[in-house]
Amino acid sequence: MEKEPILTVKDLSIAFHMYDKGLEQYDLKVISNLDLDVYSGEIVAIAGSSGSGKSLLAHAVMGLLPENALLSGTIAYKGKILDLADKEKLRGKELALVPQSVAYLDPLMSIGTQVSGKGAPKKKVTLQKKIFQRLQLKENVEKLYPFQLSGGMARRVLVSTAVLSGADVIIADEPTPGLDLEMALETLKIFRELADEGKAIVLITHDIDLAFHIADRVAVFYAGTTLEIADANDFLEGPEALRHPYSKALWKALPQNGFEPVPGFQPYAKYLPGGCLYFPRCPHRSDECEKKIPMKNVRGGRVRCIYAD
Incomplete structure (x- = not known):
């Protein structure tokens, strides 16, 4: 890995300007003090429950947030802090997104044109055919339109576009x-190959079992913030190698590790607790946890917990 990250997210907060009853205005903060860095040549997997801010982070990096979004903190690419104009210039060229929704495909444009571009050079068309073959997309798919694809086919097309x-x-x-499992593994293998060639991959996934085996590091999100960033091997070793109580609980909640639930639920963005956002559910909580807690270095990883050692 290079000395400086290619992508840095520092103290990122995102709120949405909203209207309540009686047209009363308020700002709903959905991401708070989120940190992440990604280096060339690695895969960073982002794990966390629904509503933890994973997709919002992707949209913030790509400059795809709606107009009522209020953003603070910094997003930097190759050391340069990006504004919206920078993100628009880089989007699709130096920064690429495989979106969660297949609705991002243009319904009026053929698949081949969307993946390779109109009038694409022969080299790019040849590469597109090879990627389609690896992802078990037949050659005639490039002549089809999105409505003619199954959901799984459309997802593989989106992967091809980013590659x-x-x-x-x-x-x-x-x-x-x-x-299916075979195709999911092949897709992740492609991302692994891209990382080994020097690309930086941010993998947002609920398939964390697969992510632990393909990623270099794992970032754990909760209620819109980063709780831990650790080597993927730490998650394979077990809770003793992890640092944050939520990361340990996430490991124990996996079916093969006992399927152990955690009492309580992730807080709604409008009613976030002060200090540690995991505080209400944490078995180790104390009054100190109600204060603002920064990320710190612990045993080769980073964690947002005063008791981590």
Whole structure:
């Protein structure tokens, strides 16, 4: 890995300007003080329950947030802090997204044109055919339109588009749902190969069992913030190697590890607790946990917990 990350997210917060009853205005904060760095040549998997801010992070990096979004903190690419204009210039060229929704495909454009581009050079068309073959997409798929594809086919098309973009950073937002195990593994293998060639991959996934084996590091999100960033091997070793109580609980909740539930639920964005967002559910909580807690270095990883050692 290079000394400096290719993508850095520092103290990111995102709120949405909303209207309540009687047209009363308020700002709903959905991401708070989120940190993440990604290096060329690695896959960083992002794990966490629904509503933890994973997809919002992807949209913030790509400059795809709606107009009522209020963003603070910094997003930097190759050391340069990006504004919206920068993100628009980089999008699809140096920054690529595999979106979670297949609705991102243009319904009026053939698949081949969307993946390779109109009038694409022969080299790119040849590469597109090879990727289609690996993802078990028949050659005639390039002549079809999105409505003619199954959900799994459409998802594989989106993966192909990101791969062919040549981007240095690829954010894959849930690229495997709807795929059988063989195809999911092949898709992740492609991302692994891209990382080994020097690309940086951010893999947002609920298939964390697969992610632990394909990723270099894992970032654990909860209620819109980062609780831990650790080597993927730490998750394979078990809770003793992890640092945050939520990461340990996430490991124990996996079917093969006992399927142990945690009492309580992830807080709604409008009613977040002060201090540690996991505080209400944590078995180790104390009054100190109600204060703002920064990320710190612990045993080769980073964690947002005063008791982690």
